[in-house]
Amino acid sequence: MPVDRLLPSAEAADLLDLTRAIADKELAPRVDAHERAETYPEGLFRTLGDAGLLGLPYPEEFGGGGQPYEVYLQVLEELAARWAAVAVATSVHGLSCYPLATFGTPEQRERWLPAMLGGDVIGGYSLSEPQAGSDAAALTCRAERGEGGYRVTGTKAWITHGGKADAYALFVRTGPGAKGISCLYAPGAADGLTFGTPEQKMGLHAIPTTAAYWDGAFLEADRLIGAEGQGLQIAFSALDSGRLGIAACATGLAQAALDAAVEYANERTAFGRKIADHQGLGFLLADMAAAVDSARATYLDAARRRDAGRPYGRQASVAKLVATDAAMKVTTDAVQVFGGYGYTRDYPVERYMREAKIMQIFEGTNQIQRLVISRGLSA
Structure with a gap:
């Protein structure tokens, strides 16, 4: 189900449309085969680079997209809703560009950054x-x-x-x-x-x-x-941005799990009714939807602070914590909606659940995020 997004410009809306088209054509048809065989998607990052999706939040003068961070993160979310591994790798690529783009000399940026932002160098x-x-x-x-x-x-x-x-x-x-x-x-x-x-x-x-x-x-x-x-200093500064990338990826993964659960609940019947019409399961789906919407709101709030040049470190930790915990819960609940089928590889929700776990761990565990948040409250 397409997400109803509030975007800052018509250009951003066009970019999200392009991202969805690429994700539906290049990611969605390939994800199951590559994830099951554990094979690398050769050429895929070249495709993303050619489309301009690997350097979106960086300056146009070096080949980037010059996009606000809130737009870039929504691109990551759309990618993650089709293929979490590719979205995470895209986020990490953006993270790896950050030290050079932010702390590099003009000569270093001119020498190395265009190739990274254009996808020639991953x-x-x-x-x-x-x-x-x-x-x-x-x-x-x-x-x-x-x-x-x-x-x-x-x-x-x-x-x-x-x-x-x-x-x-x-x-x-x-x-x-x-x-x-x-x-x-x-x-x-x-x-x-x-x-x-x-x-x-x-x-x-x-x-x-x-x-x-x-x-x-x-x-x-x-x-x-x-x-x-x-x-x-460079590492921790970069990780504030990287945590927002993971928050967006986790939100996309949770959205995919929610969409799969809603579709299944509207097709499956029990006791003469669609299972979505049973209050117990309907309320579960409602809680899942609320968790996804809350996750998206937290990462967008932090991104907008970043775009405005305001401090956003604590909000980045909140977004990473809320979004990845939500992804773990929503994907687990999606398996529950599918019942026994959810525990099989016939449906993608078991993969979503496995993928969600790592998001609570990398770019700083959620225990570390709680530490960052608590220290900010007592500062």
Whole structure:
């Protein structure tokens, strides 16, 4: 069921129409086969890039779309309603562009950003490590400064698009303590960089998530983004935007689950009536719809604050928390609506439920979001 959206311009409405058309043609027909076979959708991100969907919130002067963040997030939601893994990877690509676009020098932006925003270069975000997930300041992957650049040694973990991305926003230790972390723009084909076997995940099977192993790989000094020691500031600033991306993806996934449940409830009969007409199930569907609408409202509120140049960090955490918890509940309830059929792979709701779980975990677990929110209340 198409979402009745309040959009800021006719241009934004046209963009959403284009997104739906591409998603219906390129994503919806392919998702089941790729997710079941755990195969990568070769060429799909090139298609999204050619349509201008990979650089929407970034400046037009570098090949971006110059769109408000509230519009970009609704594009992500539409993609996620067809294929969550692709939407998440698109969000991560946008996240990987953020350090370069926001903290890069004019020369760095001119050199690397157009290819990323146009989809010629797909980006990954490499912050987490095996022992440094929520505690990003504990990372140990080290970049030692030498003549002309840095030698990078260590292990990174949980990289969306790992081994497939062409470049990574890489966060490494260049000194002691929380102020000893820096950001590098790293090529995906660097000598001395290898990737682990893709993780055997519960969901999002079509896009690999891997570890990366840096064995003395050399990165030129001009690949440093921002100043040495500015890495955590860059990372946390980027994650505020990234959390909104995941909130939008979670909302799209929840909308897909709601739509499937409503359709099934209006087709299935029990005791001589459509099951949607039984009050117990009708109320369940109503709660699901309220949760989806609430999730959308929270991410749009945060995005509009961002677009207006106002602080939005707490609202981003609220949006990520509300939307991903809603997605988990709505997808679980959708399985319940389908009954025994919902527990089979004959219908997509079991996949939706599996995919929803990770959204409560990445870009900062929901426990971390509660910590961020509570600290904001006492500041």
